[in-house]
Amino acid sequence: MVLLTSSLTVASLGLAGCGTPAAQSGGQGGSADQGVLTETLVLASFYPLVWLTEQVAGPDITVGSLTLPGAEPHDTELTPAQVAQLGRADLVVTLSGLQPAVDQAIATTKPSRVVDAAQIVFIDADPHFWLDPSQLALIAQPVAEHLSQVFPDSTTDFSERANQLMDDLYQLDREFAQGLTDLSGAAMVTTHAAFGYLAQRYGLTAISIAGIDPEQEPSPARLRQVRQEIEGLGIKAVFSESPGADKLATALANEIGAQAVRLNPLETKPDSGDYLTTMRANLETLRTNLVPPA
Ligand SMILES: [Zn+2]
Numbered sequence: 188m189v190l191l192t193s194s195l196t197v198a199s200l201g202l203a204g205c206g207t208p209a210a211q212s213g214g215q216g217g218s219a220d221q222g223v224l225t226e227t228l229v230l231a232s233f234y235p236l237v238w239l240t241e242q243v244a245g246p247d248i249t250v251g252s253l254t255l256p257g258a259e260p261h262d263t264e265l266t267p268a269q270v271a272q273l274g275r276a277d278l279v280v281t282l283s284g285l286q287p288a289v290d291q292a293i294a295t296t297k298p299s300r301v302v303d304a305a306q307i308v309f310i311d312a313d314p315h316f317w318l319d320p321s322q323l324a325l326i327a328q329p330v331a332e333h334l335s336q337v338f339p340d341s342t343t344d345f346s347e348r349a350n351q352l353m354d355d356l357y358q359l360d361r362e363f364a365q366g367l368t369d370l371s372g373a374a375m376v377t378t379h380a381a382f383g384y385l386a387q388r389y390g391l392t393a394i395s396i397a398g399i400d401p402e403q404e405p406s407p408a409r410l411r412q413v414r415q416e417i418e419g420l421g422i423k424a425v426f427s428e429s430p431g432a433d434k435l436a437t438a439l440a441n442e443i444g445a446q447a448v449r450l451n452p453l454e455t456k457p458d459s460g461d462y463l464t465t466m467r468a469n470l471e472t473l474r475t476n477l478v479p480p481a
Contacts, residue, residue: 227337228272232281232289233260234455235317236304236326238462240280242352243330243345248338252456253281253289259429260454261400264288273298277337280304280330285314300333302326310384313399317453319384320363320466324356359466363389366470373477376417376425376439378432381452391477396425396435410439417443424448424476448476 229244231237233254240250253269254260263286265273273279274296282304283290293301308316308325316322331349335342363385367373371390375382378396386393396413397405405413422445427436429452436447450469451457457465 226275228276229278229280229334229337230273230276230298231279232286233263235323235453235462236280236282237456239323239326239352240330240334243327243349244334245341245344245348248334254286254455257455260286265292270296276300278302278333280326280333282314282316284310300336302329302333313380313383315381315399315452316384317462318382318466319388320356320359321388322384323462324353324360327352327356355463359463360388362467363470366474367391367477370474370477370479372480374417374420374422374480375473375477376413376422377428377450378426378435379428379452381428381454382426382450391473396439397432405435413439414442421478421481423478426450426472426476428452446476448472 227248228251229240229248230251230253231240233252237250237252244250251272253265253273254263265288270292273292276298278300279293279298280302281289281293283293284305304316304326305314307329308322310316310322327349328346331345334345338345367389373391374394375386375391376394376396380393380395380397380399382395383393385391394413394416396410397403422443424446425436425440425443425448427433427447427449433447433449439445440447450472451465453462453465460468
């Protein structure tokens with residue numbers, strides 16, 4: 188009996204990962220459907236929430252991503268296999284309002300447990316709350332509580348990991364606050380409007396060329412407006428958040444005698460490191476390239 192119980196536990200933990208490759212690759216030959224009905228599925232909608240859920244869940248639980256590797260979360264499309272997976276999920280961690288296809292699939296398939304970051308953090312029309320680590324920290328305990336409902340035996344582990352994660356995120360928050368003290372009021376010119384909460388938290392003035400959705404093309408009028416706003420500020424860098432935005436950043440930078448510099452908005456998994464290391468790299472980039480107000 189003991190053997191049976193433990194092998195069932197191992198089986199369900201092992202199967203937790205079954206859906207993951209399909210979720211990440213868009214469904215390889217229907218492999219997601221070969222699992223048994225009792226498989227445990229923990230899904231998160233895009234990188235910062237996948238990372239956070241992984242930190243709380245620990246190494247034995249696989250967290251599937253609904254956004255394919257390298258894909259831009261703003262315009263995620265789901266495959267039929269992913270929609271079916273959502274319906275079977277034991278827990279989905281998401282941010283409503285960012286990915287309409289995910290919102291719609293959740294409304295249709297009604298997964299048993301959903302943690303919606305938009306119900307927990309403080310946001311307006313701008314979804315990019317995760318670039319303020321003190322806001323990302325708010326999701327840790329709700330994720331731990333919901334994981335505990337799915338895996339009640341691991342409640343203490345989830346709670347401890349959530350506390351550790353919150354410590355790490357508040358530490359990062361202090362590093363940003365300290366690192367940017369001397370730059371209070373500095374203008375931070377970006378292509379995509381992803382850094383509004385970060386700027387607000389640490390006393391910077393965010394000026395973005397394009398809108399919240401990186402696919403939006405800025406109008407010539409908007410470009411003229413940005414040039415006027417930053418005139419005379421001695422701007423050293425125009426920040427680009429993706430290869431697709433480099434051209435726009437370079438064009439404006441050339442005009443004003445500045446450089447185009449990459450910042451990572453962490454919408455997708457970084458090529459190396461994780462949320463914490465990438466945010467620290469962003470902090471260094473800001474410290475090097477921002478100019479304190481005169
Ligand atoms: Zn974005």
